[in-house]
Amino acid sequence: MPHTIEKQRHIIDFTLASLLRRRGKNGALFTVYTLIVFILASVMFFTYALKEEAAQVLKGAPEIVVQRSLQGRYAPIPLEYAAKIRGIRGVMAVRPRLWGYYYDSVFLANYTIMTAESIPLPPGSIAIGHGISRMRRAYEGDTISFTGVDGKARNFTIAKILPQESQLLSADLILMNEDEYREFSGLPPGLASDLTLKVRNPKELTTIAEKIVKALPDSRPIIRNEILRTYDALFSWRGGLLIIIMSAAVLAFVIFAWDKASGLSAEEKKEIGILKAVGWETSDILFMKFWEGMTVSLTSFLAGTILAYGHIFFTSAALFAPVLKGWSVLYPVFRLTPFINPGQIATLFFLTVVPYTVTTIIPSWRAATIDPDSVLRS
């Protein structure tokens, strides 16, 4: 056993010395390889952590949200609908939600305005999300002005800033009293933005949603499971920008593999020929090539994955931030909880380290089985 280990160590010594002789080429290979793993691992860490966080915080979302469409568009829902829905067996409570958007033409930002009975606000006061506070440099006790539906500016006192840690949910929120919201937004009494439902038995959600559509054909129920699935499917590999990142990375690996599998350079063939001529076995050469692939791919994999972890969880995905911000003026600044899926890391390992190592060995096996004399003469 010690002899086998010592033999392998000698092969590794030789392999690394050989790799270091071509320092420039192999250094570039290591850098590109690490960069590809870094990008893939960053995307993986970011999307998985975001999905997990969404699943954890959105489990308290309304069981059913009922919207109404009119003229092919979303429209405010009459409160009489609430009474009709309350009559459906299994529905425990129906509550109207009042919410809408506000475009701030000075800061060119969009806010979400909501009413919140559970957060008591004195008249003329509002609560704002941390994102708005940061952008407008407005803090508790300050007065802030918004233009209402009638074109008149209204002043509100900031009674509360929503917690910084909840920016991923509330960065753009403005909470105000119902009366003030109706007056500000122009939503007439008797109408709500949508309705939220509490249901006795969660297993009946789908049945109740079907009954709502049957009773009120212009309504559109969205059940909690659908909300959760929305964020589970967000940033899916099959669509959007991620498919471009994925294709670029896969293409890079195909080029790597092609370069390796398409054959060895004359210099490498000559090296194998000399090694065989001085007494190396075919198995020794295959071991040498195995270690060559392994040293490059394993260190690149580990370095890329570690860098990706730092990028996502220590710098809050600093490189992805410009992409996520898009054209938004107002955006949340958030630190993700490091939820990690071991299965994804294993997949990344098998998609990067294994193919590279295999494609390094195969052409060498072909060269190692040829007579050294003919290799050296060719």
Added chain:
Amino acid sequence: MTTRYSTRFFTLTGALLLLATLLLIHAGRQRVTDRPLLRKSAELVRILELTDLCLFTEASYTRHLALADLRTPFQEYPLALEHFPSGSLASPPPHLTESHAPHH
């Protein structure tokens, strides 16, 4: 006497593996630390009856992704004929194509 290449390689790989393990431990500890914050956020969702994350604020259908609509004319949903970068980044909600509501 110079150190053997194999020793250097195993030291480097060992150091990287150790660092990766430390990061895994960090992730575990951070998850425990963040648990109360996540509970607080979940409570905010419950009391304000929120439906969505505030990831993008440039278009209504990416601000409230779960409420995005496939049925309206001009298709306001991610990956439609897109005006905003966020729309090409996020996938449409799966329930848009398998809703309980009949498609008009």
